[in-house]
Amino acid sequence: MDLRIQGSGPTSPFLSARDLFETEHDLSLPVYVQLRDDPDERTWAAHYDDRHVLNISRQAASSAMARELALHEFSHMVRHEQEHPSHIQSTEEVLYLALAGKRVERRKLSHCYQIANHMKDIYADDITLAVGPGQKLLSFLESSLAMALADRPETLSRPGLERLSPSADPEITAVNAAFALALAERHDLIDDDHRLYDLTHAAAMDAPDVDFDGFKHRFRELARDPDSSTYRQILVDATRAYVGGDGPAAD
Structure with missing residues (x-):
């Protein structure tokens, strides 16, 4: 190398x-x-x-x-050289297929890109976690989620009051939490009593309109070696699940 x-x-x-x-x-x-x-x-x-x-x-x-960040990016490079569907599929194409005819808020559109990036990260970290230990990554995921949850007004927990700060959007925070837990479970990094379960539960409760369990399952159970058509449909389905609504199949 x-x-x-x-x-x-x-x-x-x-x-x-x-x-x-x-x-x-x-x-x-x-x-x-x-x-x-x-x-x-x-x-x-x-x-x-x-x-x-x-x-x-x-x-x-x-x-x-630093070392773990480098390993992660090296893994993305491997996926790119492999022409893995997750790394060569156009996100713009998927959004066109998934959202044609729909009006979508700009923030939600940016979140759809983040969902696609999470799927790329899953496939990169399948390599990362096969060559290196995962405890630093787990600690990073835990601390990042804790910071996102802390970036909200205390009044949010009181019924009838809305989030006052846009800094940590509760909906994408819930998706991020689903990604973190899915990655940890996919690679057996955590025990049943790990703090990440409490944090992800809090994130899910903060965004009741997001199918937290559904996104966790989508991320955790991504096929190891999908063909391009299968992967495109997975990403289309995930996009529609986030923004709501149905539409014709990707193919």
């Missing part, structure tokens, strides 16, 4: 991730790690004909999650 780190900053997390990753997988194209100055820059992978690029802030590269 050809790894090229660009920019000043820590290198050991990426070298460690590469060494661990190479025990199970390899990449045909070189990987350029681009260390960025913006501490709020999220970590993401970009794919080109001649290389992959892992974009990450120096702050994230110095964090305790």
Whole structure:
């Protein structure tokens, strides 16, 4: 695996991730790690004909999650090279099929992209969690959900009062919670009394119009190796389940 780190900053997390990753997988194209100055820059992978690029802030590269973040992005790169349906399916095409003739709020439309990204992450983390331990990822999912739940007015729990802050949208928070729990259960990361169950229950109660159990099942039971048609229909169905309504089949 050809790894090229660009920019000043820590290198050991990426070298460690590469060494661990190479025990199970390899990449045909070189990987350029681009260390960025913006501490709020999220970590993401970009794919080109001649290389992959892992974009990450120096702050994230110095964090305790740096190696796990690199492993996760390497896994996305593998899925891209495999031409896995989750990584080559156009989200725009799915939204057109699922939402044709419907009027959808802009926030819900952005949430549909997040649902598609969750499915990509499931397939990437099937690789990530096969090559590395999952406890740091589990702790990250738990803390992220706890922060989202804390980002709401206390009055929300009182009957008849609406959420006052838009910072943590309760509907997509519930979907995010379903994703977190589904990933943890899919890879046997948690026991029945883990705190994540309490957190996800709170998120589900906060968004009664979201089918939390349905989304958890969708994420957890994603077929390991779907064909393109099957995957497209899964994503169409998930989109319709979130925004409501039915429509013709994707094919």
